[in-house]
Amino acid sequence: MQPPLSFAQARDLLARTPGVLAALLAGLDPRWLEANEGPGTFSPRDVVGHLIHGEDTDWIPRLEHLLEHGARVSFTPFEREGMRGRFDSAPIEELLARFARRRGESLARLEALALGPADATRPGLHPELGPVTLGQLIATWVVHDLTHLAQITRVLARARADEIGPWRAYFRLLEDRKPD
């Protein structure tokens, strides 16, 4: 059993994501970057835009909202597709740099809040999910990064699924599934 995620561990993981994305995506063939899993699903490029949009409107804004309003006022709903149209012509390197900068700003803000373990149970109100806590919000931020990294690598792999011949039998991850 894992001990719960500390705020320091959360910051450590969150600080890694821009570097992971840059190592994987900067300079990658644009046709590969724009592969997706069908209508309504995200390409790797879409995911980077979605992550920038999350820094702008989701994680730190919700954290500050929770600290100010507790569970009395629910968070503003997050627009999962809010990146559409914002970054469509930008090169991936520009998106990666923007995400790295915005994430750095978010982490500086998080650090400045100097949260301690006792803050983890502070209550907030999600517009759909109802009562949540500050600790859950931070852990969700981490899990959200990781699941999108899993999505990007899965999408890149699946874009090549037709090229591996009989080896396909060994890769269950490549089979059709409903999009996340």
Add this chain to the structure above:
Amino acid sequence: MQPPLSFAQARDLLARTPGVLAALLAGLDPRWLEANEGPGTFSPRDVVGHLIHGEDTDWIPRLEHLLEHGARVSFTPFEREGMRGRFDSAPIEELLARFARRRGESLARLEALALGPADATRPGLHPELGPVTLGQLIATWVVHDLTHLAQITRVLARARADEIGPWRAYFRLLEDRKPD
């Protein structure tokens, strides 16, 4: 529809994996590095060992075998668990450095072979799967890297699934599934 993976694109992606892994895993909390998805599944640490073992016994050895024997002699079976016991006490940073070095050597060898598009159809023989081609072997190497990156990020996310409260409803990736 994607054009088929070129050898240059394959080398480009294969060269990224050590940096992606280092950005994600170097210095990460060891309890997180050793999380897995249940008995018989790989932790992030196991995956790095498995990738080293692949460099040592799978990809370039099979490529050279195919170039020498064509489809007349099947590849040596690959031991999926062959890393067990090889690296058990090594710090993750040592594994990551070893993988980076071995991958660099593999790519130098691949470059030296100077394969051209016409080589993609050269035949080989897999011990379980039967007839394969050189192009499929190279594409599988790429897909194998990507699916293991997807696995690592999924395992890290799932290790925190109990900490996100009601947000869990938004993350289908976290739900129980049979291991890959």
